[in-house]
Amino acid sequence: MRTAWERVAPRGWGAHRSIGAAVRSAAPGATISVQPGEYVERLILDKPVVIRAEGGPGTVRLTGAGGPAVTLLAETGGLHGLTVEATDGAVAVLAERGAVTVEGCEIRGTVQVVGDAAPVLRTCRVTDAGVVLDDVSRARLVDCTVTGAPGVGILVRGDAEPELTGTRVSHTGADGLVFAGAARGLVDDCEVSRPGGAGLVLREQAAPTVRGTRVRDPRGDGIRVEGPPPLEPDGDGGPAASAPAATGASTGGPLLERVEVARAAGFGVWFSGRVGAVLRDATVTDPGRTGVLVADAARVRVDGVTVSHAGSSGLAVRDRAELAADRVTVERAGANGVLVRDDASARLTDLRLGATRYTAVHVGGRAEVVVTRAELHDTPEFGVRVVERGLAALDQVRIRAAEMGGFDVADRGDLTATGCTVVGGATGSTLASRHRPLLRDCEFARNGQTGVLVAAGTGAFLSGCVIRGSGDVGLRLADHGTAWVDGCTISDTGGTGLVVGAGARPTVRSSTVSDTGKNGIYLHAEAHGAFDDCVVSRAGYPALHVGAGADPTFRRLRLTETARGVSLDPRAEASFAECSSSGVAADDLPASARPARTAVLVGAAASGGPVPGPTAGRDIPATAGESLPELLAELDGLVGLASVKQDVSRLVKVMQMVRQRQEAGLQPPPLGRHLVFAGNPGTGKTTVARLYGRLLAAIGLLASGHLVEADRSMLVGEYVGHTAPRTQAVFRRAIGGVLFIDEAYSLVPTGQGGDFGQEAIVTLVKLMEDYRDEVVVIAAGYPSDMDRFVASNPGLASRFTRTLTFADYTPEELVRIVGQQARAHQYRLAEATGVALLEHFSALERDVRFGNGRAARQTFQDMTERQAQRVAEVADPTENDLMLLVPADLPDRVA
Numbered sequence: 001m002r003t004a005w006e007r008v009a010p011r012g013w014g015a016h017r018s019i020g021a022a023v024r025s026a027a028p029g030a031t032i033s034v035q036p037g038e039y040v041e042r043l044i045l046d047k048p049v050v051i052r053a054e055g056g057p058g059t060v061r062l063t064g065a066g067g068p069a070v071t072l073l074a075e076t077g078g079l080h081g082l083t084v085e086a087t088d089g090a091v092a093v094l095a096e097r098g099a100v101t102v103e104g105c106e107i108r109g110t111v112q113v114v115g116d117a118a119p120v121l122r123t124c125r126v127t128d129a130g131v132v133l134d135d136v137s138r139a140r141l142v143d144c145t146v147t148g149a150p151g152v153g154i155l156v157r158g159d160a161e162p163e164l165t166g167t168r169v170s171h172t173g174a175d176g177l178v179f180a181g182a183a184r185g186l187v188d189d190c191e192v193s194r195p196g197g198a199g200l201v202l203r204e205q206a207a208p209t210v211r212g213t214r215v216r217d218p219r220g221d222g223i224r225v226e227g228p229p230p231l232e233p234d235g236d237g238g239p240a241a242s243a244p245a246a247t248g249a250s251t252g253g254p255l256l257e258r259v260e261v262a263r264a265a266g267f268g269v270w271f272s273g274r275v276g277a278v279l280r281d282a283t284v285t286d287p288g289r290t291g292v293l294v295a296d297a298a299r300v301r302v303d304g305v306t307v308s309h310a311g312s313s314g315l316a317v318r319d320r321a322e323l324a325a326d327r328v329t330v331e332r333a334g335a336n337g338v339l340v341r342d343d344a345s346a347r348l349t350d351l352r353l354g355a356t357r358y359t360a361v362h363v364g365g366r367a368e369v370v371v372t373r374a375e376l377h378d379t380p381e382f383g384v385r386v387v388e389r390g391l392a393a394l395d396q397v398r399i400r401a402a403e404m405g406g407f408d409v410a411d412r413g414d415l416t417a418t419g420c421t422v423v424g425g426a427t428g429s430t431l432a433s434r435h436r437p438l439l440r441d442c443e444f445a446r447n448g449q450t451g452v453l454v455a456a457g458t459g460a461f462l463s464g465c466v467i468r469g470s471g472d473v474g475l476r477l478a479d480h481g482t483a484w485v486d487g488c489t490i491s492d493t494g495g496t497g498l499v500v501g502a503g504a505r506p507t508v509r510s511s512t513v514s515d516t517g518k519n520g521i522y523l524h525a526e527a528h529g530a531f532d533d534c535v536v537s538r539a540g541y542p543a544l545h546v547g548a549g550a551d552p553t554f555r556r557l558r559l560t561e562t563a564r565g566v567s568l569d570p571r572a573e574a575s576f577a578e579c580s581s582s583g584v585a586a587d588d589l590p591a592s593a594r595p596a597r598t599a600v601l602v603g604a605a606a607s608g609g610p611v612p613g614p615t616a617g618r619d620i621p622a623t624a625g626e627s628l629p630e631l632l633a634e635l636d637g638l639v640g641l642a643s644v645k646q647d648v649s650r651l652v653k654v655m656q657m658v659r660q661r662q663e664a665g666l667q668p669p670p671l672g673r674h675l676v677f678a679g680n681p682g683t684g685k686t687t688v689a690r691l692y693g694r695l696l697a698a699i700g701l702l703a704s705g706h707l708v709e710a711d712r713s714m715l716v717g718e719y720v721g722h723t724a725p726r727t728q729a730v731f732r733r734a735i736g737g738v739l740f741i742d743e744a745y746s747l748v749p750t751g752q753g754g755d756f757g758q759e760a761i762v763t764l765v766k767l768m769e770d771y772r773d774e775v776v777v778i779a780a781g782y783p784s785d786m787d788r789f790v791a792s793n794p795g796l797a798s799r800f801t802r803t804l805t806f807a808d809y810t811p812e813e814l815v816r817i818v819g820q821q822a823r824a825h826q827y828r829l830a831e832a833t834g835v836a837l838l839e840h841f842s843a844l845e846r847d848v849r850f851g852n853g854r855a856a857r858q859t860f861q862d863m864t865e866r867q868a869q870r871v872a873e874v875a876d877p878t879e880n881d882l883m884l885l886v887p888a889d890l891p892d893r894v895a
Contacts, residue, residue, distance in 0.1 A: 009035035019043050019051060019062065034060045034082070041065065045100060046073040053081035057104050063087060068094040069109065072102075072119055080104055092129065095119040095139070113137040113160075130172070133160045133183075141167045149173060153195065156183040156206070164190050172196055176218065179206035179254075187213050198224045199261065207254045214260040222261030222268045222287060225254060227275025230297040230320065253277045264288060268307065271298040271321070280304055287311060291330065294321040294344070303327060310334055314353070317344040317367070322718070326350055333357060337376070340390075341365040347372075347721045354378050360402065363390035363413065370395075370721040377401050383422065386413035386433075393418075393725035400424050406444065409433040414729040417442050427453055428467065431460045436732040438463070445469050451490070454481045456501070461486075461732065468492050474513070477504045479524075484735070484774075491515050497536070500527040500552075514538050520562070523550045525569070531557060542567035542588070546574045554579055565589045628652075628698045635691055639820065639853075640813040641684055647804050648692060655699050672801040673701075673776045674768065676790060678783040679806025682852030685780045686740060688804075693738035696776065703736030703774065710739060712746040715760040723759040731767045731775070739777045745785035748792040758792070765795030809852050811841035817856035818863075827864065828883050836887035863889040 006022040009015035016022040018041050022032045032051045036059035043062060045051070053060040061083045062069050069084045072095040079100065085108040086092035092109025093102065095117040103122040110129040113119060118138035130149035133139050133156045143166040146153045153169035156162055157180040164185070169176045169192045176192035179185070180203040187210040192199040199215030202208065202225045215222045253276035261268045261284045268284035268291040271277055281304040284291040291307030291314045294300045302325035307314040314330030316339040317323045323345070329352040330337040337353030340346045341364040351374035353360040360376040363369045366389040374397040376383045383399030385408040386392045394417040399406040406422030407429040409415045414435035420442045422428040428444030431437045432455035441464040444451040451467035451474045454460045459482040467474040467490045474490035477483050479501040485508040490497040497513035498521045500506055506529040513520040513536045520536035523529065525547035536543040537560040544559065546552060548571035559565045559581040566588040568574060581589045632652070635645055655673075673696070677685040690707045697705025710730045717723040731739060741747075747757035768777055779789060779800060786803070790796050809817070815837045822829055829837075840859070844850065866889045871877050 004030050006030060006032045007035070008032060008039075010037040010039075023047055023049060023051075036060060038063065042067050043070045044073060045070060045077060045079065048074050048076040050078040051080065051082070052078075057081040058083060058106065061085065064090060064092065064109075066090075068092065068112075070094070071096060072098060072100040072117065074098045074100055076100065078103060082106075083108070085109060086129070089129075092126075095137070113139045113162075130154060132157075133162045134158050135160060138162065141165070143167065145170070147171050152176070152178050153192070154178070155180070156185060156208075157181045158183065161185045164188065166190065168193070170194055175199070175201045175220070176215070177201070178203065179208050180204055181206060184208055187211070189213065191216065193217060195219065198222070198266070199264070200224070202226065202254050204228060209255045210257065210259060211255075212258045215262070215264065217263045219265050221266035221270050222264035222284065223256065223259065223270070224267070225256075225269075225271045225275055225277055225298075227271075227273030227296075227298060229273055255280070257281060259283075260285075262286060267291075267293050268310065269293070270295070271300050272296045273298065275299070277301070278303070282306070285309060290314070290316045290335075290339075291333070292316070293318075294323045295319050296321060298322075300324075305329070306331075308332055313337070313339040313358075314356070315339070316341075317346045318342045319344060321345075323347070328352070331355055336360065336362045337379075338362070338369075339364075340367040340369050342367060345369070345718065345722055349373060351375070356381075359383070359385040359408075360399070361385070361392075362387075363392045364388045365390060367391070368717065368722050368725065369393070370725060371397055374398065379403065382406065382408040383425075384408070384415070385410075386415050387411045388413060390414070391725055391729055392416070393721075393728075394420050396420065398423075405430050405447075407431070407437075407439075409435075409437050414732075416440070416725055416728050421445070422447065424448070427451075428470070429453065431455060431458050433458055435729060436460060436735065438728065438732060439465050441465065443468075447471065449473070450476050451493070452476070454478060454483050456480055459483065459732075459735075461735075462488050464488065466491075470494065473497075473499050474516070475499070477501055477506050479503050482506065483508075485509065485511055487511060489514075493517060496520070496522045496541075497539070498522070500524060500529055500550075502526040503528070505529055506531075508532070508534055510534070512537075513543075516540060519543065519545045519567075520559075521545070523547055523552055523574075525549050528552060531555070534558070535560065537561045539563075543584075546572040548572060550574065553577070556580075558582075559584055559587075559589060626694055626698050628656075628695065631691065631695050631698055635688075635695075638684060638687065639816045640809050641688070641806065644684075644688060644804050644806055647802075648688065648695070651692075651802075652695050652699070655696060655701055659699050659701060672799065674799050674801075675776070675778045676786050676800045676803040677778055677780040677806060678786045678803055679780070680782060680808055680850070680852060682850075682854035683806035683808060684853060685778075685806055686742070688806075689738055689740045689778045689780070692778070693776065697737075702738075702776065706734075706737035708734040708737065708739050709742060711742045712757065712760075715741075715764075716747070716756045718756075723756045724763045727760045727763040728767065731764065731771075734777075735771060735774050737775065739775060741777065741779045743781050744779035745781045745789040748789055750788075761793050761796065765793060765799065768795075768799050808846065808850075809856070811838055814841040814853075814856040814859075817853055818860045821857060821860040822885065825864070826883060827867075827885055830884055830886050832887050833885050833889070836890055840890055859891065862891045866891070 007015040033054045036055040038061040063085045068091040075098045079102045083106040093111045095113040099118040101120040107126045111131040120140045122142040124144045126146045128148045131154045136159045139162045146169045150173040153172040153176045161184040164187045167190045172195045175197040176195035178201045183206045185208045189212040191214045193216040198220040199218040200223045257280045265288045268287035270293045272295045274297045278301045284307045286309040288311045290312045291310040294317045299322045304327040306329040308331045310333045313336040314333040326349045333356045337356040337360040345368040347370045349372045359381040361384045363386045368391045370393045372395045376399045383402040383406045390413045397420040400423040402425040405427035415437040418440045428447040428451045436459040438461040443466040446469040448471045451470040456478040465488045470493045472495040474493045474497045476499045480503040483506040488511040490513045494517045496518045497516040500523045508531045510533045518541045520539040520543040527550040529552040532555045535558045539562045542564040545567040548569040551573040553575040557579040561583040564586040565584045693705035696702040715727045
């Protein structure tokens with residue numbers, strides 16, 4: 001009968017000479033005691049027995065010969081206190097199946113776990129080699145050490161799902177810990193120090209949960225998460241398919257929680273490829289490059305991350321990546337605190353940035369950024385800079401000690417700032433964009449030079465803003481700029497409160513300027529503008545100065561408690577109505593400005609509407625100085641559209657009457673200027689919309705009448721927080737003109753109640769109310785879908801009260817369109833060609849692909865191409881040959 005234990009010794013009576021012999025002899029559950037010594041053999045542990053070094057760890061040395069020193073096959077059992085050594089770089093321990101426990105062992109060679117093996121390695125030390133966990137294995141490494149591996153320290157691949165707890169990896173020749181393939185698992189309270197490559201690498205679809213883990217002094221990146229390569233953009237410039245959602249473990253992506261990265265030579269944490277991941281409660285200290293980089297098509301959720309002393313930017317998002325981040329702190333970055341560029345997008349909440357070498361938040365390319373609640377301080381550049389085609393929406397952002405300025409917007413960048421504060425710096429905000437930035441309920445305090453600068457040719461909106469303590473000018477509107485200033489306060493400036501440059505056209509309402517070192521309001525020569533219900537007090541120079549040739553209008557202006565009221569250049573052409581003064585030592589307010597002598601003003605200023613002027617960032621400009629009869633004649637000259645022409649003409653007459661009532665001081669009747677254009681493609685909706693804006697501008701009810709075309713892709717973002725800024729940016733471009741929303745019904749797709757299009761609609765409704773006198777919105781689309789669009793929101797139904805129906809063109813009208821195209825391009829139609837065209841259009845199938853006017857224009861293009869081929873065969877073509885289109889030039893499909 002076998003005993004419950006076996007003894008192994010190099011020599012002596014009653015003991016096995018090899019461990020393998022003892023295993024073969026032992027009963028299941030037996031303990032094998034191994035005496036100190038060196039054993040050269042290939043041990044196969046295929047029974048549930050326990051093997052122990054009788055003299056304690058380090059007293060028994062097992063060396064493999066020509067293969068693995070130990071192969072684990074048993075379902076249970078254990079190996080305790082042995083030193084296991086491979087020869088010639090072979091595998092020291094190979095686990096093929098079962099759940100054997102290896103405890104307190106010194107392993108000199110590779111540990112490989114394959115198949116479905118689930119061994120437990122506890123307090124083991126693996127030296128001069130690594131650990132490979134493969135296939136569908138489920139290994140557990142507890143309080144182990146892996147050091148000196150010439151390659152990767154621990155490699156997990158395939159579908160392996162290990163659990164690594166309290167394990168240390170150090171001094172590897174390559175990366176410290178790598179998960180690849182579809183590996184999962186848990187890494188808890190582990191440490192990787194001084195790896196030759198990156199500390200932790202997650203590749204392909206690998207998605208472990210990593211908690212409480214530290215990476216120290218890697219020669220490469222601290223943590224690198226590499227998803228599959230990004231897909232190529234489709235033909236429209238968008239991704240061919242969506243990346244995984246950025247919700248990490250909830251969708252199978254990796255979760256990194258309570259991780260620390262210190263002194264990485266490369267990036268602190270780098271996400272790339274098509275990956276969805278979560279980074280939570282992480283600390284990145286002293287990385288050689290960017291602290292956290294999100295690149296390619298990665299979608300990452302960050303919650304609670306601190307980056308300090310980064311060699312480059314603290315946090316960067318680039319390419320087509322998307323980031324949603326809460327509670328981010330960046331201190332002492334070698335470049336930007338946050339950099340977002342290319343086509344990336346980021347939503348940042350509770351952001352803290354300080355002591356950055358460059359601008360705290362930089363937005364470039366076509367990136368979109370939303371920042372809510374942020375503290376930005378101590379940068380030699382700007383708090384927030386938006387350039388190229390970037391878009392930033394800021395809410396409750398506080399900036400202090402940004403030396404060059406708080407906000408800087410340039411190129412085609414756009415900014416919406418709400419409830420923000422800028423303290424210190426040279427300029428509170430510099431707006432030099434081709435778009436129209438919006439500052440709402442913001443405060444600019446103690447800026448060394450200018451509170452807010454609207455650069456030459458730029459348009460901007462300021463609503464409810466406070467500008468105080470500027471070293472020079474409070475609000476400066478440079479030459480030929482436009483600004484809408486509503487309910488703002490400017491005070492305690494070293495120089496002038498509000499400066500209007502030559503050719504600039506502000507609309508200023510219900511605003512106050514006080515306690516200025518120089519003038520309250522200063523208009524340069526040739527300046528323009530409308531000032532309604534404003535108050536100027538306690539100015540060091542005259543409260544109001546109007547330069548030569550300047551023609552502003554002032555309604556209900558009040559001047560109080562100042563030494564001198566008004567300074568007018570003799571050549572100024574200012575207009576005053578219902579203005580007053582009190583406590584003015586030298587009251588120079590013109591007598592005609594007093595309420596008893598109210599002037600009758602002309603132009604848009606009489607109704608408090610915007611003054612016509614140049615517009616920034618518009619898509620299709622209106623022509624200045626167009627006459628109403630000329631425009632009505634152009635409308636009448638359009639082919640077909642009889643009912644539309646009648647409706648537009650009727651609307652124009654109503655608008656004229658409204659204008660006349662305003663100029664007579666009478667209240668205008670209720671008026672809905674927003675329209676729905678219902679019609680199939682190619683029926684002239686865009687053409688009429690463009691003409692409608694020009695007609696309203698000619699009447700004086702729109703500042704410029706320009707047309708801005710938009711569709712769903714321009715209004716709706718890809719995830720929460722990005723739709724409203726996009727919609728606001730497009731809408732502001734249309735101020736003074738017409739916003740034409742093509743295929744508007746796509747904002748309410750059927751069967752998608754949670755679609756972001758609803759957010760765009762809510763934003764549009766609010767903007768249409770806020771700027772009801774300054775913009776016309778036209779929603780266009782298929783007749784069958786536009787009723788659904790209008791009914792989707794009560795605010796739309798109350799604002800779109802009139803629908804113009806665009807009927808399909810008749811065959812005769814399509815022939816006329818071809819004739820117009822021919823005349824415009826110096827061609828002639830033979831008489832027989834007109835007959836052939838009528839037959840052509842009568843035979844066309846009018847399915848969903850039928851293009852109406854586009855079909856006519858395409859037919860004309862096809863005819864010119866066929867005519868060119870025909871004439872090319874003529875030896876010496878005459879002018880008539882070059883101009884004449886004959887029936888043979890019609891497309892083959894119907895000729």
